[in-house]
Amino acid sequence: MTNLIAAVAGFAVLTAGGGWALSKAMPLEAGVVVAYLAGFLAFLWLVGGGPALLDWAHGRHTEHSVPGWTRFARFSLDHKVIGVQYLFVSMLVLAVAGLMALVMRSELARPGLQFLSNDQYNSVMTMHGIGMVVVALTAIVGGLGNYAVPITVGARDMAFPRLNALSFWILPPAVLLLLAALAMGGMDTGWRAYPPLATRGGVGKLLFLLAFVTVGFSSIFGGVNTLTTVWTMRAKGMSLRRMPIFAWSMLSAGVIMVMATSVVAASLIMTVSDRALGTAFFDAAGGGTALLYQHLFWFYSHPAVYIMILPAFGVVLEVLPVFSRKPLFGYTLAAGSFLGIVVLSFLVWAHHIFTSGMWDFLKIPFMVLTEMISIPTGAVFLCALGTMWAGRIRMRAPMLWAVGFIVHFLVGGLTGIFLADVPTDIHLHNTLFVTAHFHFTIVGGTIFAFFAGFYYWFPKITGRMAGEGLARAHFWLFSLGFELVFLPLFYVGAQGVPRHTADYPARFAGPELAASVGAFVAGLATLVFFYNVWASSRSGAPAGDNPWEAKTLEWTVSSPPPAENFASEPEVTDSPYGYGAA
Amino acid sequence: MSDWKRAVPIIGAMSAALAVALTRVLAAVHLMPGVVAAREAAIVDSAFAAVLRIDVLIFAVVIATLAYILLFFRAGAEGGEGKRFESSPGRMVEIAWMALSCVLTLGLAAYGSEEFLALRGSREAEVDVQVRAAQWSWDFSYPALNATPASLILPKGKRARISITSEDVLHSLWIPAFRLKQDALPGRVNTLYVTPLVTGTYEIVCAELCGLDHTNMRSTVEVVEPEEFEARLKGETW
Numbered sequence: 001m002t003n004l005i006a007a008v009a010g011f012a013v014l015t016a017g018g019g020w021a022l023s024k025a026m027p028l029e030a031g032v033v034v035a036y037l038a039g040f041l042a043f044l045w046l047v048g049g050g051p052a053l054l055d056w057a058h059g060r061h062t063e064h065s066v067p068g069w070t071r072f073a074r075f076s077l078d079h080k081v082i083g084v085q086y087l088f089v090s091m092l093v094l095a096v097a098g099l100m101a102l103v104m105r106s107e108l109a110r111p112g113l114q115f116l117s118n119d120q121y122n123s124v125m126t127m128h129g130i131g132m133v134v135v136a137l138t139a140i141v142g143g144l145g146n147y148a149v150p151i152t153v154g155a156r157d158m159a160f161p162r163l164n165a166l167s168f169w170i171l172p173p174a175v176l177l178l179l180a181a182l183a184m185g186g187m188d189t190g191w192r193a194y195p196p197l198a199t200r201g202g203v204g205k206l207l208f209l210l211a212f213v214t215v216g217f218s219s220i221f222g223g224v225n226t227l228t229t230v231w232t233m234r235a236k237g238m239s240l241r242r243m244p245i246f247a248w249s250m251l252s253a254g255v256i257m258v259m260a261t262s263v264v265a266a267s268l269i270m271t272v273s274d275r276a277l278g279t280a281f282f283d284a285a286g287g288g289t290a291l292l293y294q295h296l297f298w299f300y301s302h303p304a305v306y307i308m309i310l311p312a313f314g315v316v317l318e319v320l321p322v323f324s325r326k327p328l329f330g331y332t333l334a335a336g337s338f339l340g341i342v343v344l345s346f347l348v349w350a351h352h353i354f355t356s357g358m359w360d361f362l363k364i365p366f367m368v369l370t371e372m373i374s375i376p377t378g379a380v381f382l383c384a385l386g387t388m389w390a391g392r393i394r395m396r397a398p399m400l401w402a403v404g405f406i407v408h409f410l411v412g413g414l415t416g417i418f419l420a421d422v423p424t425d426i427h428l429h430n431t432l433f434v435t436a437h438f439h440f441t442i443v444g445g446t447i448f449a450f451f452a453g454f455y456y457w458f459p460k461i462t463g464r465m466a467g468e469g470l471a472r473a474h475f476w477l478f479s480l481g482f483e484l485v486f487l488p489l490f491y492v493g494a495q496g497v498p499r500h501t502a503d504y505p506a507r508f509a510g511p512e513l514a515a516s517v518g519a520f521v522a523g524l525a526t527l528v529f530f531y532n533v534w535a536s537s538r539s540g541a542p543a544g545d546n547p548w549e550a551k552t553l554e555w556t557v558s559s560p561p562p563a564e565n566f567a568s569e570p571e572v573t574d575s576p577y578g579y580g581a582a
Numbered sequence: 583m584s585d586w587k588r589a590v591p592i593i594g595a596m597s598a599a600l601a602v603a604l605t606r607v608l609a610a611v612h613l614m615p616g617v618v619a620a621r622e623a624a625i626v627d628s629a630f631a632a633v634l635r636i637d638v639l640i641f642a643v644v645i646a647t648l649a650y651i652l653l654f655f656r657a658g659a660e661g662g663e664g665k666r667f668e669s670s671p672g673r674m675v676e677i678a679w680m681a682l683s684c685v686l687t688l689g690l691a692a693y694g695s696e697e698f699l700a701l702r703g704s705r706e707a708e709v710d711v712q713v714r715a716a717q718w719s720w721d722f723s724y725p726a727l728n729a730t731p732a733s734l735i736l737p738k739g740k741r742a743r744i745s746i747t748s749e750d751v752l753h754s755l756w757i758p759a760f761r762l763k764q765d766a767l768p769g770r771v772n773t774l775y776v777t778p779l780v781t782g783t784y785e786i787v788c789a790e791l792c793g794l795d796h797t798n799m800r801s802t803v804e805v806v807e808p809e810e811f812e813a814r815l816k817g818e819t820w
Binding site: 190 | 613684691754791
């Protein structure tokens with residue numbers, strides 16, 4: 001614990017104090033950037049990265065992990081510890097960003113301004129947005145991925161354990177910086193941070209941009225690690241066709257993380273440079289163009305939604321065979337679809353900016369390519385339904401969430417067609433219809449799949465079963481609340497209410513109030529979830545090695561798995577989905 | 583294959599019932615605005631209705647299939663294992679599904695392209711308006727008529743060219759009654775063409791987050807009879 005306290009203190013002193021001191025000698029924002037870099041490095045060094053680096057430089061052995069709960073506060077190299085660290089931080093951010101959603105929905109419960117100013121509303125909305133983006137990027141990929149991927153492919157750890165620890169410990173400074181940004185005047189641009197709005201205004205915006213860049217680096221390192229682990233560390237006999245489908249999805253997401261993230265990092269650094277160094281990449285007065293940012297931003301941020309959703313597909317297709325007692329239907333089709341989505345995801349970004357003034361005739365190819373993504377995505381639905389068909393379905397908590405995924409992600413996907421289609425998008429772009437659509441894809445997709453995977457691997461991680469009754473209550477409350485928030489917003493948006501607004505015409509009071517009630521129901525569901533995790537990890541029924549009678553490698557070892565996972569190197573001789581009777 | 587003999591009529595009936603029910607609900611709710619005030623609005627509405635029909639159909643079939651699965655393929659208390667698919671009929675299902683989704687997608691794309699070209703329409707215009715957006719208001723000017731009214735005024739039935747730019751940050755001119763939207767960018771002029779068809783006063787909304795008072799950055803557009811147009815403009819100018 002002392003290392004963590006020292007690291008946070010070092011970070012705060014260097015970033016805040018350093019920023020203040022340097023601002024005497026140079027422009028404020030340039031000073032803050034330098035101070036943040038120093039604070040950031042100090043945090044990583046003090047939290048344990050420094051000693052690990054010295055060990056490595058001197059050829060000494062670094063302790064992989066230590067027993068006791070304090071290992072979760074250390075610079076641990078153990079992928080299972082890092083997985084739990086990711087889960088903890090992503091759930092913490094989920095709670096904070098979820099509270100911000102409740103603040104927004106409280107303000108929006110009635111027409112007119114209640115207790116927030118327009119400016120406060122914009123800041124809360126921006127922090128909710130970036131917070132939930134961090135959750136969607138880290139909960140499955142960082143949490144479940146780190147924990148499960150090495151074991152499911154039969155490896156002792158990730159390929160680069162130090163890099164793995166680094167990619168996790170990069171996150172806390174970013175989260176601290178976001179909280180500081182809220183205190184330093186906030187950020188009124190939404191998480192997309194479009195200039196020129198992002199290049200004007202207080203230092204809070206600079207902190208936001210720096211935090212976003214930092215999260216990007218974490219994602220790149222995580223992607224490199226996942227790719228290398230899945231590609232090179234599979235157990236003997238695990239050919240590509242015998243790889244669990246979750247590993248395929250993480251491999252696909254890893255490609256996007258490595259290839260796309262650097263582009264958004266570049267666009268954010270260009271924005272920082274416009275602010276702190278006086279360049280004019282996005283400033284029309286200086287010869288730049290604001291539209292360039294939108295292209296660069298969406299060149300990353302559209303693929304980024306596939307970083308969120310591909311691992312979700314993987315989790316759901318991993319859960320369905322186990323609880324349907326059937327082999328995965330269309331294994332090759334599913335893996336091929338993931339790779340197809342990776343390729344297409346890079347070719348569709350401009351559908352986010354059809355109204356920006358881009359050249360008219362470019363809109364048609366972007367529309368066609370965007371709609372083509374529904375082909376591999378539809379194939380995933382076929383694999384899901386085909387797996388369940390003629391199965392012997394066991395309706396346990398993970399299965400419930402996986403079925404919830406199918407229903408809600410279907411709505412998300414189908415409403416996306418309106419936004420790919422140029423004529424309807426021109427009306428619906430930047431309305432609450434879009435807000436409802438992407439919450440159906442990211443919450444209905446990524447978050448439902450995350451809960452499916454969380455309840456699925458919870459016995460493996462803790463050695464105890466999660467309370468089934470509470471998990472069901474969580475599911476039904478959350479589904480109901482979630483639908484109550486976003487179904488009305490499709491209507492309100494199509495009728496003429498733009499997104500990112502703190503108020504709306506009084507004639508929408510009814511559906512907006514329903515949405516606010518729904519938000520609190522979903523919030524209650526999340527409390528049930530947190531209580532279940534706390535209670536079940538302390539006193540749940542012992543799980544045994546393989547409570548779900550699953551066939552992937554992680555279920556052949558104890559719960560929780562021993563240090564370095566396997567006593568001897570496992571050997572794979574068949575597909576991981578050998579369920580069912582002929 | 584006996585599974586299928588029982589399943590197809592049941593899933594078919596459930597899909598049809600669901601599709602009819604959903605269509606009724608959606609017709610009662612009527613998602614798009616009631617006012618269709620421009621040539622372009624009618625095109626967007628017909629594109630919206632077409633996509634909605636396809637969406638309802640896909641939703642109904644998938645949900646009916648899922649419901650059938652959850653009703654008929656549940657494990658009892660005894661548990662047990664499911665049936666393995668034989669690979670050859672499984673492969674046929676995969677091929678049929680992929681072929682169908684390719685046809686649907688390309689059909690949608692072709693239809694969308696056609697509607698887009700119709701929406702884009704002619705680049706000739708009889709009325710020229712310039713719009714300058716600034717935090718947090720809209721300025722309108724008619725250079726040919728030397729007029730700067732407080733709101734946008736357009737003659738019914740005449741094609742208008744609206745040239746939009748911004749003085750500061752991004753904004754977006756959105757007229758829900760026309761179903762049209764065009765961003766305003768500093769240092770750049772974007773054009774929007776529209777042919778209003780119904781007289782009346784409609785909302786203009788800013789649809790791109792532009793800072794503090796984005797929520798209240800509103801104005802109106804008034805569509806008037808062509809013979810009243812110039813007189814209205816003179817009356818409004820100050």
